Amino acid sequence: MSAHAETAHHGPASGISRWILTTNHKDIGTMYLVFSLLMLFVGGSMAFVIRAELFQPGLQMVMPEFFNQMTTMHGLIMVFGAVMPAFVGLANWQIPLMIGAPDMALPRLNNLSFWILPFAFAMLLSTLLMPGGAPDFGWTFYAPLSTTYAPPSVTFFIFAIHMMGISSILGAINVVVTIFNMRAPGMKLMDMPLFVWTWLITAFLLIAVMPVLAAVVTMMLMDVHFGTSFFNAAGGGDPVLFQHVFWFFAHPEVYIMVLPAFGVISQIVPTFARKPLFGYHSMVYATAAIAVMSFIVWAHHMFTVGMPLAGELFFMYTTMLIAVPTGVKVFNWISTMFRGSMTFETPMLFAIAFIVLFTIGGLSGLMLAIAPADFQYHDTYFVVAHFHYVLVPGSVFGIIAGVYYWLPKWCGKMYDEKLGQWHFWLSFIGVNLTFFPMHFVGLAGMPRRIPDYALQFADFNMITSIGAFLFGTTQLLFVYILIKTVRSGKPAEQLPWDGAQGLEWSVPTPAPYHTFSTPPVVGDK
Amino acid sequence: MCRLLHLFSLALVLTPAPLLALEFNMPSGVTDTSQSVFNLHMTIFYICLAIAVVVFGVMFWSIFHHRRSRGAKAAQFHGSVVVEIIWTIIPFLILVAIAIPATTTLSDMYDASESDVDIQVTGHQWKWHYKYIGEDVDFFSILNTSREEIENRKKKNPNYLLEVDNALVVPTNKKIRFLFTSNDVIHAWWVPDLAIKKDAIPGFINESWTRIKEPGLYRGQCAELCGKHHAFMPIEVKAVPEASYLAWLEDQKAAKLAEAASAEQDWSMDQLMTAGATVYEKNCAVCHQADGSGVAGAFPALNGSAIVQGDKAGHLDIVVNGKLAKGMPAFGEQLSAVDIAAVITYERNSWDNQTGDHVSPAEVQTLMDKQ
CATH class of the missing domain: 1.10.760.10 (Cytochrome c-like domain)
Structure with a gap:
């Protein structure tokens, strides 16, 4: 273990250049996390606009064209700007610490992957100020609405997506190379903590599908500017081709946004149950199975496009099958809690809420898999409820749980437990108040992506809006807690959680700028 | 545990009627197809509910009993192949049980053969065009809600945003085949009471069918984002007995001739x-x-x-x-x-x-x- 005196010689550069030039995985991890928190608020403020408009029937706040820009940008920013970078931030901090590596394998590449993002999002956000407005075709940008009928800013949108894709691919390559080459001597793949495993699998998914996203936006670019007709039936193309290629990217993408959260939860639950994770091997296999199956279910997003019967049946069956490995994971977490000795600090609260609410999202996903019933659910608020349940109390709660869990090690200070509990309960109430009524309006017939709706949906929409304002405002408390911890938190102990296991807890608190300069020895002792 | 489950399912079986009245749930609709879709929906819902009750039941039981504050000591077991196999196989069997009725319903929905009436539905930004094939009758169907209501200058009527100028008129108890296409972007034609939602795609034709049992007015709207007025292209299907339908067709033809003359x-x-x-x-x-x-x-x-x-x-x-x-x-x-x-x-x-x-x-x- 490197002594503190030794690391002092290689401490961070001072001033702004520390952040611009850094190749340190901890600095880059911090930047990713701060960036994603910022984007959470940018995307969240767009959700505020959406929910304010939907508070009552009628058009009050914004015009429909601006409303569509808000739904589109909200989706893009939350997916590419908030959730994905947050997981990369956690990976940067934790993977080297958890496998006993001194840094990521490709530190300069790491710096580049991060610094692409602020420029990509500055470009994406700048479209709001362009003539014709920002992209308004939904985050799924179906052609030809996003090609022939798109605002001029679509070109900037395409370029921004390309940049985000490059950033993700480079980040993913870095994760794979680090995990394969830099594990501490004696650590076999099947010794790795689950967070590392889930990220390894996620990284492979990213490398596989981000180029597909790049391909589909490039085809759009060609259609818009160079007279091709990939997605234009009049020129021999097919608008449905767009959806197939897009969802071939976007279905694995939804697992990219949740597998690392599975990893985080699989670290936290054993710690606070003070009991080893139940079924480690089956957890790894289940994660891999989910990842492989994510490639053969994409068209369940397109049950209404008029596929042949055989196609519908194939995608219905494969989609239903995904419930099996997902169920295994949930059962394993619960068995880990069973006969444990549990305490309920903030990270554990968020982890338990994750398990419950993600399962609700998973069950509504099973309902959506049934193709004939999906004809009624498709493109309604039922779908909006489903994917927000897996993304907000799923991915986002997973990220928040991870931040509370590892924060004491990162900054050497303890967060205020009482405020943490407040943050949890307000978020928990807010998130359910926001998204649960969406199931009802969706089933009753409210389509998604509409700025105005029929009167029978009014009551539930008002509840949803109130919940959204509560949930959004609560996250300001999270920022306050983080600042308070870093500024004036009580010093954290070397091992802040008595049940925690793993290499990351063996380094001093706070984790020094350079850790594991000499590799630790693990495994057969 | 068993008795608890029984009570719980009983409570749920009793609830659907009030739930429907408050528009919590999917409508069961007015066709055999929509009824079987509704049944599928409720079946899978109850299965999900049962799974949730069992899974969360075990979880909350553990949370309550295996707390350190109650002096629980942690066991150290960390796996069991038998248990893992059981909870892989049971969900699989449940899925097979759901897949069978779903497959039957889906195959039936895909059989649009031997129709009595064929109607071409074309999506436009932001209105629907209906053409009765072989009848020389066609017209546009456009939102009939006033700007004043949308902009909150006038009280909203009960059918706010769900009313059109010309409803699609169809006969009851006849097999009606719809052919969907679009003139510009992708739209989706959705009437919940008929359990039909199909994309209208420019350059391609999709088909779907229905046989409506009850005369009545069934409302729906476009379900696929199609630009800024996506929220403002509703659908009204007016199902009438065959005799009234035929009379209506004649009226339409006469009106068309009169319009041509007026030019x-x-x-x-x-x-x-x-x-x-x-x-x-x-x-x-x-x-x-x-x-x-x-x-x-x-x-x-x-x-x-x-x-x-x-x-x-x-x-x-x-x-x-x-x-x-x-x-x-x-x-x-x-x-x-x-x-x-x-x-x-x-x-x-x-x-x-x-x-x-x-x-x-x-x-x-x-x-x-x-x-």
Whole structure:
């Protein structure tokens, strides 16, 4: 273990250049996390606009064209700007610490992957100020609405997506190379903590599908500017081709946004149950199975496009099958809690809420898999409820749980437990108040992506809006807690959680700028 | 545990009726298909609920009993192959049990053969066009809710945003086949009571069918984001007994002949201006705005526009042939000569545009015939 005196010689550069030039995985991890928190608020403020408009029937706040820009940008920013970078931030901090590596394998590449993002999002956000407005075709940008009928800013949108894709691919390559080459001597793949495993699998998914996203936006670019007709039936193309290629990217993408959260939860639950994770091997296999199956279910997003019967049946069956490995994971977490000795600090609260609410999202996903019933659910608020349940109390709660869990090690200070509990309960109430009524309006017939709706949906929409304002405002408390911890938190102990296991807890608190300069020895002792 | 489950499921079985009344749930609809879709939905819902009760039950039981504050000591077991196999196989069997009825329903929904009535449904930004194949009857169906209600200047009526000018009229107890396509972007035609939702895709045709048992008015709306007025293209299906349907078809044909005849009449300036105002509100105001001011960067203003104030031929050309690259549809394919003449006259003599020009339906008809 490197002594503190030794690391002092290689401490961070001072001033702004520390952040611009850094190749340190901890600095880059911090930047990713701060960036994603910022984007959470940018995307969240767009959700505020959406929910304010939907508070009552009628058009009050914004015009429909601006409303569509808000739904589109909200989706893009939350997916590419908030959730994905947050997981990369956690990976940067934790993977080297958890496998006993001194840094990521490709530190300069790491710096580049991060610094692409602020420029990509500055470009994406700048479209709001362009003539014709920002992209308004939904985050799924179906052609030809996003090609022939798109605002001029679509070109900037395409370029921004390309940049985000490059950033993700480079980040993913870095994760794979680090995990394969830099594990501490004696650590076999099947010794790795689950967070590392889930990220390894996620990284492979990213490398596989981000180029597909790049391909589909490039085809759009060609259609818009160079007279091709990939997605234009009049020129021999097919608008449905767009959806197939897009969802071939976007279905694995939804697992990219949740597998690392599975990893985080699989670290936290054993710690606070003070009991080893139940079924480690089956957890790894289940994660891999989910990842492989994510490639053969994409068209369940397109049950209404008029596929042949055989196609519908194939995608219905494969989609239903995904419930099996997902169920295994949930059962394993619960068995880990069973006969444990549990305490309920903030990270554990968020982890338990994750398990419950993600399962609700998973069950509504099973309902959506049934193709004939999906004809009624498709493109309604039922779908909006489903994917927000897996993304907000799923991915986002997973990220928040991870931040509370590892924060004491990162900054050497303890967060205020009482405020943490407040943050949890307000978020928990807010998130359910926001998204649960969406199931009802969706089933009753409210389509998604509409700025105005029929009167029978009014009551539930008002509840949803109130919940959204509560949930959004609560996250300001999270920022306050983080600042308070870093500024004036009580010093954290070397091992802040008595049940925690793993290499990351063996380094001093706070984790020094350079850790594991000499590799630790693990495994057969 | 068993008794608890029993009580719980009993409570749920009793709930669907009030739930339906409050519009919590999917409608069971008015066709055999919609009924079997509803049954599938409720079956899978109850299965999910049962799974949730068991899984969360075990979890909360552990949370309650295995707390450190209650002095729980942690066991150290960490796996069991038998248990893992059991909870892989049981969910799989449940899934197979759901897949069987789902497959049957789906195969039935896909069998659109031997239909009695064929209707082509074409999505347009932002209205539906219905064409009765083999009957020479076709018309547009446009939102009938007033701007005042949408902009909160007038009390909203109970069918706010779900009412159209011309409903789709269909006979009951006949197999109706729909052919869906689109003129511009992708739309989706959705009527929950019929359990039909199908994408209308430009350049491609999708099909679907229904057989409505009950006469009535069934409402729905576009389900696929299709641009800024996606929220404002509802659907009304009016199911009537066959005799009324046939009478209605005859009325439509007669009305069409009368309209063709009126194109040859002389229309006065006042008549044209009145008709033009209606056509403008339905077809043009959505982009160019009611006061002709347009939307900066997206839709040009007509008030003071060079085309509107300039040569009549140029104005006629853009209305009849459109400018697809900019999103302006070719209204020659959508409106009658009378409507086009009226709306052009209206645009050339409204707001600050005071050209005094009078465009006759005959003029428009001549131009359209030439093309």
